[in-house]
Amino acid sequence: MRMRDAGPALLAPGLLFAGLGFAALLAPFMTLAANRIVAGEGVAVWRVADPVVTLPGIVALAAGLGLGLLTAWPRVRIAGAAMGLAGLVWLLSQGATVLLDGAGQYARVSPGAGFWCLLVILALLLADALSQLSPGPLARALLLAAVVGTLALLLQSGALSQLSVMREYASRQDAFGDASLRHLGLAFGSLAVAAAIGLPLGVLCHRRETLRRALLPVLSFLQTIPSLAMFGIMIPLLGWVADTVPGAQSVGIAGIGFAPAFLALVLYSLLPVVANMLAGLQSAPPAVIEAARGMGMTDRQRLFRVELPLGLSVILAGVRIVLVQNIGLAVIAGLIGGGGFGTFVFQGLNQTATDLILLGALPTVALALSAAIVMDILVELTRPIPERTP
Amino acid sequence: MLLRAALVALLGALVLRPGWFVWAFAPFAPEGGPVIYERTTLLSLSLSHLGLVVLASGAATLVAVTLAILVTRPAGAAFRPLSRTITNVGQTFPPVAVLALAVPALGFGAGPTLVALFLYGLLPIFENAITGLSTLPPATMEAARGIGLNRWQRLLRVELPLAMPVILTGIRLSVVIALGTATIGSTVAAKTLGEVIIAGLLTNNTAYVLQGGLIVGLFAVLIYDALVQLETRLSRRLGTV
Numbered sequence: 001m002r003m004r005d006a007g008p009a010l011l012a013p014g015l016l017f018a019g020l021g022f023a024a025l026l027a028p029f030m031t032l033a034a035n036r037i038v039a040g041e042g043v044a045v046w047r048v049a050d051p052v053v054t055l056p057g058i059v060a061l062a063a064g065l066g067l068g069l070l071t072a073w074p075r076v077r078i079a080g081a082a083m084g085l086a087g088l089v090w091l092l093s094q095g096a097t098v099l100l101d102g103a104g105q106y107a108r109v110s111p112g113a114g115f116w117c118l119l120v121i122l123a124l125l126l127a128d129a130l131s132q133l134s135p136g137p138l139a140r141a142l143l144l145a146a147v148v149g150t151l152a153l154l155l156q157s158g159a160l161s162q163l164s165v166m167r168e169y170a171s172r173q174d175a176f177g178d179a180s181l182r183h184l185g186l187a188f189g190s191l192a193v194a195a196a197i198g199l200p201l202g203v204l205c206h207r208r209e210t211l212r213r214a215l216l217p218v219l220s221f222l223q224t225i226p227s228l229a230m231f232g233i234m235i236p237l238l239g240w241v242a243d244t245v246p247g248a249q250s251v252g253i254a255g256i257g258f259a260p261a262f263l264a265l266v267l268y269s270l271l272p273v274v275a276n277m278l279a280g281l282q283s284a285p286p287a288v289i290e291a292a293r294g295m296g297m298t299d300r301q302r303l304f305r306v307e308l309p310l311g312l313s314v315i316l317a318g319v320r321i322v323l324v325q326n327i328g329l330a331v332i333a334g335l336i337g338g339g340g341f342g343t344f345v346f347q348g349l350n351q352t353a354t355d356l357i358l359l360g361a362l363p364t365v366a367l368a369l370s371a372a373i374v375m376d377i378l379v380e381l382t383r384p385i386p387e388r389t390p
Numbered sequence: 391m392l393l394r395a396a397l398v399a400l401l402g403a404l405v406l407r408p409g410w411f412v413w414a415f416a417p418f419a420p421e422g423g424p425v426i427y428e429r430t431t432l433l434s435l436s437l438s439h440l441g442l443v444v445l446a447s448g449a450a451t452l453v454a455v456t457l458a459i460l461v462t463r464p465a466g467a468a469f470r471p472l473s474r475t476i477t478n479v480g481q482t483f484p485p486v487a488v489l490a491l492a493v494p495a496l497g498f499g500a501g502p503t504l505v506a507l508f509l510y511g512l513l514p515i516f517e518n519a520i521t522g523l524s525t526l527p528p529a530t531m532e533a534a535r536g537i538g539l540n541r542w543q544r545l546l547r548v549e550l551p552l553a554m555p556v557i558l559t560g561i562r563l564s565v566v567i568a569l570g571t572a573t574i575g576s577t578v579a580a581k582t583l584g585e586v587i588i589a590g591l592l593t594n595n596t597a598y599v600l601q602g603g604l605i606v607g608l609f610a611v612l613i614y615d616a617l618v619q620l621e622t623r624l625s626r627r628l629g630t631v
Contacts, residue, residue, distance in 0.1 A: 226570035232603035328484020354494040
């Protein structure tokens, strides 16, 4: 509880949040546009609806930012941030209905710069307060479940269905479902294949110095190749395979689409998998290995009963890197017809339809964040000697 | 070494004398279609691509190292947990998503690409600079204080030089990501080598895709390699390796 003793100096982040937060309140909270393509006009937070409606929301926001100053009580700060977020959602859902009223059939309302800034500030405030409490893995898992559950309820409830992003979603529900499955298939499928190849390679590298010296530099160079170039280079390569290897086309290998994207992701995943497998196996203390040898364990027994269990958290840390990286890179698949959320992002960029971009980008970000949190929890749970970072 | 020289030569030829490679790319071009990208010279695309990366990474280095210095001073210590949260969370944001989200805020063109590259580039440099500046050997710091160096002198003559290899690693990570993200920047109308790849994808011209992909890939690999060399040389001079 070092933080509590430090006293007033720790007020600084709270002041920063409050200052930025109140400044963001002055920025346009929502935008109203005549249709989905044109740029919208900003509407200030106190003008999105009747004062009777906006006042409680604004008060909740201000109170949330104010409570954030109470550095000594992280729980109060968390409650404040939650209250602020609730106020934010309230203003957004009320504002959407009021602004659209009588604005015409094609009119669209979207969250504006002020909303996004306040969202980021309150989320950071929440994260900052949470890190003060340093919750254990179980608490973090429950918290994530609660956040995801709340978000799902909110989206289900229809409170936000007037927003432009949700309108884009409503007109593409089936495509969105397909894209989600494709995206997950790309990210997790390539991880599975990379693990199937990379984990044994890691074991081999652990045993053979020469292989390690030859393989790791090659893999790290692969990692540096820009994603678009890598995806592009895969196209002629797989096109050639599809044309020359009999039966390749029948299993879905083609120059463009899913196959080149998948292969590119697998190649990107190999370095973190192999390098972390190696580091995990090497993390077993020499004395433990000596003891295992002394007990008469064979190489295989030592691997499965000693080295792997002790290195599991490091290996999972590699999986975390791969998963977060692949969820992001799978967006590029949208450019080569590989599907996934990238389809919406690049369609949106082509049509300059901001909300279509958001429809692709927001789920990607949410997926990457959740994957990172879940994997962090797993890494911590599998750590041989649990350590607490302050 | 020989391989390195060969790759540099190949890259130079690909950029400056694309005509030499017609025979290599022709089999990939569509029947009767153009083989070599000629809408803009590859040299100008390369220069503006690298320019974006240098500008963004340079600004990111400056800002990130300054912030890291502030946060590692006693007065800035209050922001340490917060800055750790921001870097951890920020790095889980996919670079493509950052780029895509910059467009609604800033419009199309080189602007959003530059901002996305800059913002994303901050994180690895900041993280590494903090690590470098907060894991200095205590004995050395004590000695620096002992010989009467003041805080500025300690920072400039002891702390920063000692942390430099770690900071450079961060810069390398950041540059590699920036090179890749800049490539995608051509989808938001920034002038980069990604343009060649995208043009190839749009017109089903694999020759373009391959040409752009090779040039970008070679740039990335060579720049990465050069920065690794620089790091090893620096570490060796500092006697830490």
